[in-house]
Structures are given as structure tokens and as C-alpha cells.
Amino acid sequence: MAAVTELQKTFYHVDENGYYGKFGGAYIPEMLYPNVEELKENYLKIMYSPDFQQEFHKLLKDYVGRPTPLYLASRLSEKFGASIYLKREDLCHTGAHKVNNTIGQVLLARRLNKKRIIAETGAGQHGVATATICALMGMPCKVFMGAVDMQRQKPNVERMRILGAEVIPANSGSKTLKDATNEALRHWINNPVDSHYVIGSVVGPHPYPDMVARFQAVVSAEIRQQLKEETGTEKPDYVVACVGGGSNAAGAYYHFLEDTEVKLIAVEAAGMGVHSGKSAATTALGKIGIIHSSKTLLMQTDDGQITEPHSISAGLDYPGIGPLHAHLYDTGRGTFYSITDDEAMEAGILLSRMEGIIPAIESAHAIAVLHQMELKSDDVVVVSLSGRGDKDLETYIRWGKY
């Protein structure tokens, strides 16, 4: 695939001001302007330089284990009456797609002469991916994490520490993700010259959503090539992915955005039910507002306070979605579904029993939606299997119905 060296001026890509239609932008405090501006001015130039591309792709191959397989799940296909392919991001080193983006951003930070990496994490998955790559590159790493989340996610806290990262508790507010984000931003404001802030999904101020989508786009580049080898055509009928912030979905969709005959299916977490008050189904419940310095759809009260989300899967437990996905929803390019906790858990067991793959509970949401889609026998469906279930063993055990 030809490298894209400048902003693609198409309907589904970010424009020069950082917007996807109505969504996006960079609503940042003035103190952060120099950091974000530096990134904006340089990211495409650096990312598409031949030696960056070479270094990035060599690490994706030798360290992450790319290309990940595109696997025709034959028993699942028989059950759902269509050809179901799984894009095996669960086989990436560290167990999920997040590492694709983390490698990209840390390499980019090095080329901007940054000496330190900071990140925030909720459940700890992005923190672990960042700590891993900082260990690989010998860079000091500070991960901000809500004190409550640190209690809830002890194994990931210890993983980060084993990898040499410093985990800093955020003790303000509800002591969860948004408080960790605030602390990380405060730290970045105070250390603008030598630090890079690694954001873990297609969220945050421009250029982060576009940059993260481009790092994850390796997923759909591989899908096209692998599908062509398997079936003779590059384009499936459907690409299905779960959406927390939206990075595995953005990666799986990226090289299909303009191919409108390829239907893009996004799966949000309905938690205990969309209208139960315990959900993370952003497009079903959300309104336009500003979260994480970006204008997008988010769950909020009538007076604009962000609503506490709920999902059984930590990676989908986020009250917003990235601006690209808000635009895909708004324009009808993407079709959004929501899946409850129980439906996701059942799909996780189904995949385990039918294919011998225990998925992350996030990814199980993308499997569960196959029940709701009306598939025809000649349909080709690619599901982004974003992560593996090892991290979720406790949740499977607590759920217990297997």
C-alpha cells in the first residue's frame, strides 16, 4: 500500500484543523499548546520518513509478531452461516493491539528528542503496553493511575513495576481514569520539553486520534492483503470491532473507509442494559460535548457532567468515543450495536468452546454481535479479535456460567 505522506483530504479523514465533520479538534489549556503544536507539525513528516517506517515495521515483525494471522474460524462460520474470519490481534506481544500504537508513539517521541514517557491508564492495559515499550527502548516511564483503579487492578500495577515503570496514584476526584488523565496532563504541562504523553486510543486532542489510527492502520493493511491471498478479493462484506475509545476499530476499518461497499460494524458495551444506568453505550446515550480535549459524543447529564460508565470489560468502560467514530455514526458510514455484559460473556465462552480461543471480554463483544447481524451464506465477515482473555480470567471465574 502506498504510504500516505500528507493529510488525506477525504470525507472520512481528519481535516487540517483536526476535525472529522463536527467532531475532533484540540480543546486544550493554553499551557499545553506548545507540546501539541510540536506534535501536530511533525507527526506525519516523521511517521512517513522511510527510516521511521523501516524501524517501526521491523519491530512490528520481530517484536510484536506481525503480521497477525487472519484465521477462517470454520466452526463459527458454520454456526453463523457466513465466512467468519478472525484478525488475531490477541496474538500480539502483550496480548492485544495496543502495542502497535505504543511502539509507534515511543519511536516518534525519540525522534522528537523526548527523554521521558508519560501515560495514564484505567484498567492498566495501556499502562502495561507503554511500560513494555519503554523497557524495550530504555526510556523512563511514569504511568498515572487512579488510586481506586490501582486497588482494582493489582496484577497490572505489578506488571508495570516489574517492567521498570513508576506507577503514580491519582488521589483526586473519584480516583479513577479521568483523575489519572488530569494528573498526567498536569505533569506534561510542567515537563513540556523532554516528555511525550502516550495516549492509548483514538481519543484526545488533534493530532492524537489521527496519529493513533495511522499506527493501528497496519491491521487493515494486513487484512486486505491476507484476504486477497485467501479469497481472491481484498474487501470483505463486513468489518466488525468493539469500540472503547475506538483504536482497534479504527485500525481494522482504516483502509476500508472509502470502500463504502464494506460495511463497518461498531460494537459498544451496553453493560447491564442500555437504559439501566449502568452502561457504556455512547452512541445510544451520548450527546456532543468535550472529553479528553476533543469534541465528540459522550455520556453526560443534562447539565454536562460526564456520566460514570459501566462495562464488565475494563477496556470498554469509557464514557466517550473517539471523534472518527462519532463521525462514522453521525454520517451512517458505521453501524453501531450494543452488547450487554452477559451477552459478551456468553460469546467469550462460545468462542472458547468452538475455536479454542479465550478472547478478551472486549473482543467477546465483537463476537456477540454476530447473533444480531443478518448474515447471508456468501457474506465474508472480518472480526477484530482485539485481545486475549488471560487478563480477564478473574472475570470469567466470577461470572462462573461455563
Ligand SMILES: *Cc1c(COP(=O)(O)O)cnc(C)c1O
Ligand atoms: C483497550 C482495549 C480495547 C478498547 O480500546 P479501543 O481503543 O477501543 O480499541 C479493546 N480490546 C482490548 C483487548 C483492549 O485491551
